């Protein structure tokens with residue numbers, strides 16, 4: 001898979017959260033960016049960057065690859081709880097390891113083609129997901145969805161599986177990180193939440209959790225713990241710069257300040273928030289208060305970054321707190337790179353890990369560079385992750401087309417089989 005020679009990219013325009021700079025030469029050796037504006041000392045692959053733009057890849061801060069096939073059943077979207085009990089929790093126990101494997105193949109193949117270089121995924125059969133991540137060449141922060149409903153029914157058993165998975169996969173290939181995934185405050189018992197906090201403190205493991213996707217989270221938290229969710233997590237020590245909280249639709253300013261203080265990454269999922277009528281998260285306000293914002297694809301029907309960016313921009317305008325393309329570029333690159341803490345990612349700099357996308361113009365009219373990059377005026381030409389080429393001139397190098405089509409057929413058969421029972 002991939003290459004082991006140095007990669008020299010000549011005369012390219014670099015765009016990241018801090019700079020827009022033309023005529024840059026980038027040298028990549030092993031998995032590092034070892035030089036900017038100088039030639040590689042050893043010969044290797046040379047890419048002519050004329051007419052191309054180099055950016056960090058997009059890192060998607062919240063996904064469920066195993067739910068990818070049922071995300072397309074749009075007609076069934078209702079309130080989160082109704083959707084979970086009537087669709088997700090009926091689908092999930094029927095998922096075999098092979099189903100999860102092929103589901104991940106389809107999702108990651110599509111992601112690579114969009115310039116996505118890393119994900120934070122929480123679900124079941126995570127060994128299968130990790131296997132696909134490892135083969136695909138992308139990065140992932142993976143966790144088991146710890147919950148007392150659906151797939152596991154017993155949250156202690158789910159936690160045990162998360163820890164087994166952690167020991168088996170954390171640190172593999174330098175691209176896989178394993179976190180703990182308490183699904184939501186409503187689906188994890190107090191005892192398990194306290195145990196997760198104890199393990200986090202002892203073993204320094206990251207957290208990935210749904211928070212305030214729906215108001216019912218707050219009702220439950222007030223009823224059970226006497227305070228809102230963020231304060232429960234803060235008291236337990238679950239908030240840190242290694243914590244991802246997904247959704248955050250109902251967080252108020254005081255709670256956002258607590259998240260900013262702890263450098264928590266909030267994954268904004270505007271499309272699913274709208275489809276499930278959960279509400280519109282105050283993403284712009286999060287940025288104003290210093291919260292790190294990421295963007296999730298969750299189980300959006302199209303699984304497209306362009307569509308998610310449009311959802312984020314349009315929904316933010318509805319609440320009078322408009323996000324810009326630059327806000328979302330930062331969210332997808334620099335801010336989201338923190339989910340791979342402590343790795344140096346998210347900018348194109350000497351001494352950073354070599355994760356980058358080279359974009360080619362798609363022949364659409366120009367607006368500003370960040371809008372162009374996010375809204376489809378450019379398309380990914382090359383994707384390099386950890387110094388290896390995973391997308392080459394628009395072709396996925398690490399997953400064959402045959403495997404992708406085989407996965408599509410497998411999942412289509414599975415869907416037909418399961419849907420008959422729905």
Ligand SMILES: [Zn+2]
Nearest residue numbers: 064210246298
């Ligand atoms: Zn989710």
